[in-house]
Amino acid sequence: MTSPFASKLGTNYCPLDEEVLEIQRLLVEPLSRLKGINDKIAELQKTVDELTRERDSVSTYVEAHKALLSPLRRLPLDIIQEIFVACLPTHRNCVMSAVEAPILLGRICSLWRTVSLSTPRLWARLHVAEPGGPRKEKYAQRLAITQAWLERSARCPLSISLWGTDDHPPGLPDPINPFLEVLVSSAPRWQHIVLTITSWAQSLDTVSRLTEHDVPMLESLEIRQTQRPTPSSQQPSFGLLRGPKISSVALTTADTRLLVLPMQWENLTSLRLINSGSDHFTSDAALKVLSQCICLRTCHLRLVEAPSPSALEESFVELPHLHSLNITSRGLGLAFFSPGQMFSRLLLPELRSLSFSGRNAEYHGSFPFLTVSPKLEHLQLEPNLLNKQLLLxxxxVLPPTIQRLMFIAPPLGRLNVRRRFFVDSHTPDPFEDDVLEVLTPSPDHPTVSCPILQELEIDSCEDLSDHALLHFIKARMAVQPPTLRRVAIRFERERELDIRSDIQPFLDSGLEVSTRYDKPSVAKFSPWRGVADSPYLTAATPS
Incomplete structure (x- = not known):
């Protein structure tokens, strides 16, 4: 449609009086046409609405009958139960939450609720988070759910983890922990138990009442004590540690009395003793414990050396089945832990993985324990634990079976610029180019160390050059077939050479290379220093 006012449309033009009359005459016919079109649309919309209602009615009828043909309705009950069990988390116990199985399964329909409540295996794993605070009704509700959960598990072996608290509502009977009382009532069905408790006396007292006859099915027990006990605490007996089937024990405690409890050491295949306090648990005591664990396969120890540790006995401790050993240590006062002295007393012919880190630790002497561990595959040591000569x-002497070589600090020790609270910041960096050359294949080194090395990780170095790293990667990837899979190095300096383009073909073939450069921080002057409303708070902090 053309208009004599086309050039004025969409502008701020104000028509004259005679133009207003002309525009009104111009719109008579289009307004009539527009009304006719709207009437047709309304009539068609009415027809569409009627067809939509009819479609919805027929669709509801069809879908309701098609639901009867669903294959899920024809599944046998045992298959549905297996599917439900497969919905449970595999890396931990089930929590009391409606957002995951098994509680979620009972909220889909009445049939699923019936099936879930009648399947004891769904309720055989439970994590109990003891509620804190003054709300007594919340505490009672969670306690009732715990009781109902255990009843639904029928006679199944139980896997239970408890996260305890000492922030209880007032009015609880003393000295009874209601949650532990409920859990202890099912002790004959305990299979795997993890208890995270405080030093609250009733927590330990409740568990220590159990004997080996009360836990005939118990296979693994872990106790994490989060607070230091009071001096008046009595020595708990913990007779359940002598259970006939216990093969795994983990104790994390500030109370070293729990580290020397009598148990059937000869049956243990997994042992974890973590001293979280300041009491002594020395390498001498650790060797005495290990000498009783002839079937041990995995072991993790956290030691605390005394200022004047007793001399280690000259006898050897042989663990013929141990394949994984992790030791962390720290010395009190002027005490130092010597891993070489302890390792020299161990005979570990099946050792596959060895990890050591420590505070106030010194390594002296050679490495005789490596000559009797010919199957070692993974070695992890604290950075700067060794000087350059000891590292060489x-x-x-590393066995040729080494596949993973890692010089990394524990998570709590990873502070910036190598100033960890247990490492002297002036300690010379042992990682230099000639150290990496020992691991670099070349015609001059036909018997390179660690010939099947797959992973190399260095958590902290500053003297190792980018050229040496590039030469190491190229030489390792030139070996046929190449075994190197991953290299991760953190430099405490600026980048000298970008090696990415040179190693791109190796990256494309699957090699993982991670390099991080932490430039040493330099204090900067700020004119706002000492001003309370400084826009740069960190700059205003006195250096």
């Missing part, structure tokens, strides 16, 4: 000596 270590690399020269």
């Amino acid at each position: 000596d270590l690399l020269s």
Whole structure:
């Protein structure tokens, strides 16, 4: 449609009086046409609405009958139960939450609720988070759910984890922990138990009442004590540790009395003793414990050396089945832990993985324990635990089976610029180019150390050059077939050479290379220093 006012449309033009009359005459016919079109649309919309209602009615009828043909309705009950069990989390026990199985399964329909409540295996794993605070009704509700959960598990072996608290509502009977009382009532069905408790006396007292006859099915027990006990606490007996089937024990405690409890050491295949306090649990005591664990396969120890540790006995401790050993240590006062002295007393012919880190630790002497561990595949040591010469000596005697070589600090020790609270910041960096050359294949080194190395990780170094790293990667990837899979190094300096383009073909073939450069921080002057409303708070902090 053309208009004599086309040039004025969409502008701020104000028509004259005679133009207003002309525009009104111009719109008579289009307004009539527009009304006719709207009437047709309304009539068609009415027809569409009627067809939509009819479609919805027929669709509801069809879908309701098609639901009867669903294959899920024809599944046998035992198959549905297996599917439900497969919905449970595999890395931990089930929590009391409606957002995951098994509680979620009972909220889909009445049939699923009936099936879930009648399947004891769904309720055989439980994590109990003891509620804190003054709300007594919340505490009672969670306690009732715990009781109902255990009843639904019928006679199934139980896997239970408890996260305890000492922030209880007032009015609880003393000295009774209601949650532990409920859990202890099912002790004959305990299979795997994890208890995270405080030093609250009733917590330990409740568990220590159990004997080996009360836990005939118990296979693994872990106790994490989060607070230090009071001096008046009595020595708990913990007779359940002598259970006939216990093969795994983990104790994390500030109370070293729990580290020397009598148990059937000869049956243990997994042992974890973590001293979280300041009491002594020395390497001498650790060797005495290990000497009783002839079937041990995995072991993790956290030691605390005394200022004047007793001399280690000259007898050897042989663990013929141990394949994984992790030791962390710290010395009190002027005490130092010597891993070489302890390892020299161990005979570990099946050892596959060895990890050591420590505070106030010194390594002296050679590495005789490596000569009797010919199957070692994974070695992890604290950075700067060794000086350069000891590091070279270590690399020269490593068994050829080494696949993973890691010089990394524990998570709590990873502070910036190598100033960890247990490492002297002036300690010379042992990682230099000639150290990496020992691991670099070349015609001059036909018997390279760690010939099947797959992973190399260095958590902290500053003297190792980018050129040496590039040469190491190229030489390792030139070996046929190449075994190197991953290299991760954190430099405490600026980048010298970008090696990415040179190693891109190796990256494309699957090699993982991670390099991180932490430039040393330099204090900067700020004119706002000492001003309370400084826009740069960190700059205003006195250096």
